[in-house]
Amino acid sequence: xxxxxxxxxxxxxxxxxxxxxxxxxxxxxxxxIEEGSYVNLGIGIPEKVAQYVPDGREVIxxxxxxxLGMGNSPSADELDPDLINAGKKPVTAIPGAAYFxxxxxxxxxxxxxxxxxVLGAMQVSEKGDLANWSTGAADAIPAVGGAMDLVAGxxxxxxxxxxxxxxxxxKILAECSFPLxxxxxxxxxxxxxxxxDVTNKGLALIELAPGIxxxxxxxxxxxxxxxxxxxxxxxxxxxxxxxxxxxxxx
Amino acid sequence: xxxxxxxxxxxxxxxxxxxxxxxxxxxxxxxxIEEGSYVNLGIGIPEKVAQYVPDGREVIxxxxxxxLGMGNSPSADELDPDLINAGKKPVTAIPGAAYFxxxxxxxxxxxxxxxxxVLGAMQVSEKGDLANWSTGAADAIPAVGGAMDLVAGxxxxxxxxxxxxxxxxxKILAECSFPLxxxxxxxxxxxxxxxxDVTNKGLALIELAPGIxxxxxxxxxxxxxxxxxxxxxxxxxxxxxxxxxxxxxx
Amino acid sequence: xxxxxxxxxxxxxxxIKDGDTVMIGGFGEAGSPVELIHALIxxxxxxxxxxxxxxxxxxxxxxxxxENGQVAKMICSYPRTAxxxxxxxxYRSGKIELELVPQGTLxxxxxxxxxxxxxxxxxxxxxxxxxxxxxxxxxxxxxxxMERGLKADFALIKAKQADRYGNLTFNKTAxxxxxxxxxxxxxxxxxTNEMVELGGIDPENVVTPGIFVNSIIEITQPQQESQLVxxxxxxxxxxxxxxxx
Amino acid sequence: xxxxxxxxxxxxxxxIKDGDTVMIGGFGEAGSPVELIHALIxxxxxxxxxxxxxxxxxxxxxxxxxENGQVAKMICSYPRTAxxxxxxxxYRSGKIELELVPQGTLxxxxxxxxxxxxxxxxxxxxxxxxxxxxxxxxxxxxxxxMERGLKADFALIKAKQADRYGNLTFNKTAxxxxxxxxxxxxxxxxxTNEMVELGGIDPENVVTPGIFVNSIIEITQPQQESQLVxxxxxxxxxxxxxxxx
Numbered sequence: 001x002x003x004x005x006x007x008x009x010x011x012x013x014x015x016x017x018x019x020x021x022x023x024x025x026x027x028x029x030x031x032x033i034e035e036g037s038y039v040n041l042g043i044g045i046p047e048k049v050a051q052y053v054p055d056g057r058e059v060i061x062x063x064x065x066x067x068l069g070m071g072n073s074p075s076a077d078e079l080d081p082d083l084i085n086a087g088k089k090p091v092t093a094i095p096g097a098a099y100f101x102x103x104x105x106x107x108x109x110x111x112x113x114x115x116x117x118v119l120g121a122m123q124v125s126e127k128g129d130l131a132n133w134s135t136g137a138a139d140a141i142p143a144v145g146g147a148m149d150l151v152a153g154x155x156x157x158x159x160x161x162x163x164x165x166x167x168x169x170x171k172i173l174a175e176c177s178f179p180l181x182x183x184x185x186x187x188x189x190x191x192x193x194x195x196x197d198v199t200n201k202g203l204a205l206i207e208l209a210p211g212i213x214x215x216x217x218x219x220x221x222x223x224x225x226x227x228x229x230x231x232x233x234x235x236x237x238x239x240x241x242x243x244x245x246x247x248x249x250x
Numbered sequence: 251x252x253x254x255x256x257x258x259x260x261x262x263x264x265x266x267x268x269x270x271x272x273x274x275x276x277x278x279x280x281x282x283i284e285e286g287s288y289v290n291l292g293i294g295i296p297e298k299v300a301q302y303v304p305d306g307r308e309v310i311x312x313x314x315x316x317x318l319g320m321g322n323s324p325s326a327d328e329l330d331p332d333l334i335n336a337g338k339k340p341v342t343a344i345p346g347a348a349y350f351x352x353x354x355x356x357x358x359x360x361x362x363x364x365x366x367x368v369l370g371a372m373q374v375s376e377k378g379d380l381a382n383w384s385t386g387a388a389d390a391i392p393a394v395g396g397a398m399d400l401v402a403g404x405x406x407x408x409x410x411x412x413x414x415x416x417x418x419x420x421k422i423l424a425e426c427s428f429p430l431x432x433x434x435x436x437x438x439x440x441x442x443x444x445x446x447d448v449t450n451k452g453l454a455l456i457e458l459a460p461g462i463x464x465x466x467x468x469x470x471x472x473x474x475x476x477x478x479x480x481x482x483x484x485x486x487x488x489x490x491x492x493x494x495x496x497x498x499x500x
Numbered sequence: 501x502x503x504x505x506x507x508x509x510x511x512x513x514x515x516i517k518d519g520d521t522v523m524i525g526g527f528g529e530a531g532s533p534v535e536l537i538h539a540l541i542x543x544x545x546x547x548x549x550x551x552x553x554x555x556x557x558x559x560x561x562x563x564x565x566x567e568n569g570q571v572a573k574m575i576c577s578y579p580r581t582a583x584x585x586x587x588x589x590x591y592r593s594g595k596i597e598l599e600l601v602p603q604g605t606l607x608x609x610x611x612x613x614x615x616x617x618x619x620x621x622x623x624x625x626x627x628x629x630x631x632x633x634x635x636x637x638x639x640x641x642x643x644x645x646m647e648r649g650l651k652a653d654f655a656l657i658k659a660k661q662a663d664r665y666g667n668l669t670f671n672k673t674a675x676x677x678x679x680x681x682x683x684x685x686x687x688x689x690x691x692t693n694e695m696v697e698l699g700g701i702d703p704e705n706v707v708t709p710g711i712f713v714n715s716i717i718e719i720t721q722p723q724q725e726s727q728l729v730x731x732x733x734x735x736x737x738x739x740x741x742x743x744x745x
Numbered sequence: 746x747x748x749x750x751x752x753x754x755x756x757x758x759x760x761i762k763d764g765d766t767v768m769i770g771g772f773g774e775a776g777s778p779v780e781l782i783h784a785l786i787x788x789x790x791x792x793x794x795x796x797x798x799x800x801x802x803x804x805x806x807x808x809x810x811x812e813n814g815q816v817a818k819m820i821c822s823y824p825r826t827a828x829x830x831x832x833x834x835x836y837r838s839g840k841i842e843l844e845l846v847p848q849g850t851l852x853x854x855x856x857x858x859x860x861x862x863x864x865x866x867x868x869x870x871x872x873x874x875x876x877x878x879x880x881x882x883x884x885x886x887x888x889x890x891m892e893r894g895l896k897a898d899f900a901l902i903k904a905k906q907a908d909r910y911g912n913l914t915f916n917k918t919a920x921x922x923x924x925x926x927x928x929x930x931x932x933x934x935x936x937t938n939e940m941v942e943l944g945g946i947d948p949e950n951v952v953t954p955g956i957f958v959n960s961i962i963e964i965t966q967p968q969q970e971s972q973l974v975x976x977x978x979x980x981x982x983x984x985x986x987x988x989x990x
Contacts, residue, residue, distance in 0.1 A: 036502045038711050058502045060665070060711070064848065065772045066918045068709045069665075081774060081969055082919035088773040088826065095699030096665045098706035099917055101924040101952070102772075102798075103856035106849030110616030110867060111683060113711050129872075136874075141833050142845050143825040148875065149849030152868040153616055183872035286747045288956050308747045310910070310956070314603065315527045316673045318954045319910075331529060331724055332674035338528040338581065345944030346910045348951035349672055351679040351707070352527075352553075353611035356604030360622060360861030361928060363956050379627075386629075391588050392600050393580040398630065399604030402623040403861055433627035612865070618884040620857070620865040639863035639893075648884075669949065704914065705950045 019192040019209035027052040037115040043087040046118035069097025109153040117154035121161040123176040128186035128198035131178035151182035163191035170222035204228035269442040269459035277302040287365040293337040296368035319347025360403040367404035371411040373426040378436040378448035381428035401432035413441035420472035454478035509539035523551040523681040525657035529725035531674035533658040542738040555587035558729030577603035612649035614683025655685030662692035666713025682712035754784030757934040768796040768926040770902035774970035776919035778903040787983040800832035803974030822848035857894035859928025900930030907937035911958025927957040
């Protein structure tokens with residue numbers, strides 16, 4: 001058994017090679033970013049989404065530290081320590097950008113003006129609860145940043161996350177065990193294995209990474225999934241289901 | 251008796267010639283506007299205060315429709331219907347002015363950032379309650395504008411008003427009979443007859459217009475006044491009493 | 501491509517429905533989007549709740565909208581102004597509802613609506629008839645009244661410059677309520693004196709970021725309300741004008 | 746004549762007292778008023794409550810202020826950042842208090858403090874540990890938590906341009922918390938890269954109107970926190986430096 005456990009852990013730690021890798025997860029998510037959207041991307045894999053948005057879609061990126069119309073990373077010439085993103089990395093501003101103060105920036109967020117926010121996760125529950133800021137460990141230094149504001153205020157919340165932890169524990173659960181970032185806030189989850197929608201009936205697996213089976217995913221998930229891949233195969237990708245689920249939730 | 255009443259009314263209606271006229275009331279008030287103050291002037295006599303602030307004192311005028319650094323009336327060349335004051339009259343902007351929206355403008359007011367506001371009054375009570383927006387008449391169209399915000403938020407409220415109504419009724423009273431603009435908000439009252447401070451002990455008459463006696467004022471006032479003119483004659487004008495009374499009130 | 505420019509004022513206002521709440525920018529005539537208001541008169545949506553600091557003047561712009569019977573309720577701070585003819589008559593005859601709000605409370609309610617704040621506390625109006633029936637709470641010894649955020653289906657505002665993203669600047673005190681109304685409305689319609697290229701407005705000087713704007717129409721020579729009033733102009737809806745001709 | 750320019754950073758911070766609440770602008774190093782913070786370290790006021798989004802980096806600026814034992818409590822959203830050395834150690838050893846606030850709630854609390862709003866409702870943090878013990882209220886079917894306005898005795902901020910009235914502009918995302926902190930503090934101290942004449946800032950483009958500013962010091966070549974950290978600089982108060990020499 002111990003040998004098997006080790007083997008399982010090993011398999012899980014290499015799970016990115018089994019399903020989608022980080023770039024592919026970002027790419028998959030990017031297909032759901034619509035033309036004309038105002039989008040806020042969290043630190044980590046979510047940041048990568050911008051580079052995979054299909055050509056021809058004009059999308060405007062918001063960074064909560066006071067910029068709408070965030071552009072690419074700067075060249076050495078463009079670099080200005082006063083022009084950074086929420087991850088405190090240097091960025092640029094596109095023509096048509098706007099700067100504003102933190103009060104106004106979070107008014108955009110809290111007032112439901114941002115269309116999409118893509119974030120990472122530690123845990124997501126069946127109801128769309130999100131935990132992504134603290135393990136609740138006693139010795140940890142708590143740090144929340146803008147995550148609670150984003151999930152409470154942005155119209156649609158997309159999560160990009162490895163399907164399990166590095167040690168193979170499920171991150172998609174009936175209930176989150178870590179302290180919450182927000183209740184009933186997640187609309188869709190992109191993992192290395194699949195895409196899952198949060199619906200009123202539960203978590204609906206709508207798409208599988210190549211070579212991954214529903215059962216394979218279910219075995220690595222802490223809550224029963226609805227298999228919605230067939231319906232979607234039949235009628236194609238139904239983006240509207242996300243928004244309708246959001247409306248019921250918020 | 252009816253002859254006497256008529257005579258009294260006549261005297262009252264000409265009271266401006268007896269004590270200070272409108273210009274002199276504005277002039278008297280202007281002496282109390284300190285160097286470096288941020289000042290909001292109401293419509294009517296209060297507007298006239300600006301022209302009598304002593305030379306050498308730099309004062310910045312706020313108008314609640316979105317301008318700090320309001321200047322004089324425009325020449326024909328300068329006139330712009332998009333540059334008006336709260337009374338909707340054309341104004342100018344001084345070098346060093348700033349425009350902002352209504353939300354920010356009233357944040358300045360509500361957040362106690364404006365030093366002085368000078369307003370007119372229908373009635374003022376012994377406790378500094380002010381009524382200046384409505385007689386409460388059933389057929390009147392109620393209109394409040396920014397008066398309630400100003401009295402609630404500005405650090406020091408000065409009132410300029412005729413001491414009595416045109417028909418000789420007292421406007422300075424134990425209690426206001428008209429609907430209030432604010433409770434315990436007035437710091438000092440400038441009338442055609444005198445200057446009165448609102449203090450914890452009651453209304454203190456601190457200065458008389460030339461040729462006016464304390465008894466003359468008291469006879470035209472609906473509440474007992476404290477005669478504080480002698481103290482002030484002895485020690486000079488004590489401006490700090492205004493602020494200390496304000497602190498207790500607010 | 502993101503392009504919020506629309507072909508006409510009529511197109512801009514086409515989706516306003518009967519019963520909608522419409523915020524209209526302006527303090528008196530400064531910032532009043534006269535052409536958009538006139539398009540709304542032509543459009544004919546009725547039973548509107550309109551939020552504006554005043555009630556218009558003469559028989560053009562907001563006053564004409566009210567006179568045309570399209571406004572069931574006004575939310576404003578100062579319904580009486582010079583040349584205010586239409587509202588007083590309708591109000592006295594009980595044909596229009598009025599919610600009177602102190603000007604700063606009105607501004608903060610609109611800002612709150614746009615910022616996702618459903619309610620806040622303010623000292624303004626405590627102890628006055630305008631606080632009656634509202635929750636009063638004491639913080640650190642002072643009483644405050646709870647006021648509610650205010651949202652709208654549409655905002656009609658007037659800008660000085662706009663780009664195709666909807667970034668806006670304003671002219672002097674014509675800015676007044678426009679930026680906060682743009683935040684508080686689900687759909688914000690803008691008439692601008694000038695369209696500029698992207699980047700034509702320095703990102704440091706954008707007053708209203710495009711995220712708050714939905715449709716833009718360029719009106720290079722907007723009508724000035726006071727001039728119309730002075731000239732005795734009466735705005736009649738296009739239909740009626742057609743019927744007359 | 747109104748002239749808010751002061752002679753030195755030392756003069757600017759001279760009136761900060763032990764126990765004061767001090768808001769410090771900046772998001773990471775962007776907008777951090779390094780010279781004013783160093784002056785506050787030299788000044789030595791202790792037992793401060795400091796409001797900043799973070800807790801500084803390396804051993805300069807805010808981190809040095811904390812390391813010097815002057816900060817009893819931090820109010821911030823993200824105390825852990827790259828090169829955050831000082832705060833974690835003091836926090837783990839119980840030598841500094843932390844009030845953790847979601848970034849947007851922090852911004853809105855500061856804005857409310859400056860705008861005379863003692864409390865407001867927000868959805869942020871509902872159902873999380875950060876809402877525990879706070880009033881929850883339902884508006885139109887959704888739960889909101891009541892949060893309190895936040896004021897300060899002093900704000901230390903960094904501007905791009907300033908005039909003698911205190912009108913300010915900022916550089917790009919270095920604007921962040923500065924304008925709202927300037928509103929929320931009784932006394933706002935500004936270090937600016939450039940002083941300009943009155944009118945040198947277009948009235949349309951003023952970001953922080955002078956009414957929110959008390960003292961200004963021109964620092965034409967401010968130190969950049971990341972550069973100091975990279976160079977391993979440790980800021981020691983002038984006294985200690987003197988004692989060493």
